[in-house]
Amino acid sequence: MSRLEIPIGTSATTSVVVTRELTVAHYHPGLPEAYGTPLMIYLMEVAAGDAIQPFLPKGWASVGIAVNVRHLAPTPVGRTVVATATVTAVDDKTISFSVTAHDGVEAIGTGTHVRAPIELDRFNKRLEEKARRR
Numbered sequence: 001m002s003r004l005e006i007p008i009g010t011s012a013t014t015s016v017v018v019t020r021e022l023t024v025a026h027y028h029p030g031l032p033e034a035y036g037t038p039l040m041i042y043l044m045e046v047a048a049g050d051a052i053q054p055f056l057p058k059g060w061a062s063v064g065i066a067v068n069v070r071h072l073a074p075t076p077v078g079r080t081v082v083a084t085a086t087v088t089a090v091d092d093k094t095i096s097f098s099v100t101a102h103d104g105v106e107a108i109g110t111g112t113h114v115r116a117p118i119e120l121d122r123f124n125k126r127l128e129e130k131a132r133r134r
Contacts, residue, residue, distance in 0.1 A: 004090050004117065005055060011086040012051035016043055018079050018103075035075035040083070040109050041067055044099040048085035048113050052095055062115040063123075065094065069111030075103040085113065093117075 018035045020026055025033040045064045052062055075081055081103050089096040094114050101109035 004092070004095065006052050006087055006090045006095055008087055008090065010051050010055070011084060012047050013082055013084045014043060014047045014050060015080050015082040018075055018077050018081060020077055023077060032074065033077055035081060035108070037071040040071060040081065040101050041069050043081060043083040044069065044085060044101060044109065044113060047083045048097045048099065048115055051085050051087060051097070052115065056117055059120055060117055061120055062095065062117050064113060065116045066114035067111070069099065069109055071109050073106050073108045075108050079103045079105070081108065
């Protein structure tokens with residue numbers, strides 16, 4: 001793949017309503033019913049992938065390769081979390097993002113994320129080969 005033509009500042013948002021299944025209590029009984037950090041990171045990654053997908057060639061997608069995120073505040077069940085990812089840098093092999101999450105009351109997450117474009121057929125072949133190894 002040649003140089004990626006993704007404009008700096010390109011961004012996307014995605015959102016989710018927090019349900020009990022998205023809380024740490026769902027996975028670890030006895031812990032609070034607060035939106036889980038891994039799920040917030042996933043939402044940020046989805047926003048980042050959505051931001052750049054229109055710029056990738058047909059048959060290509062992107063995968064996350066680095067995350068540096070702080071979870072700043074708890075979010076209860078029923079709130080809508082909105083994650084935003086904004087492209088901050090592009091090179092031959094990676095796209096870097098600034099990521100944030102907000103729950104309608106306050107910022108709940110902030111950080112950076114890096115994605116790598118992949119050719120789906122090639123990636124899936126490699127995955128299948130690895131699955132066959134025992």
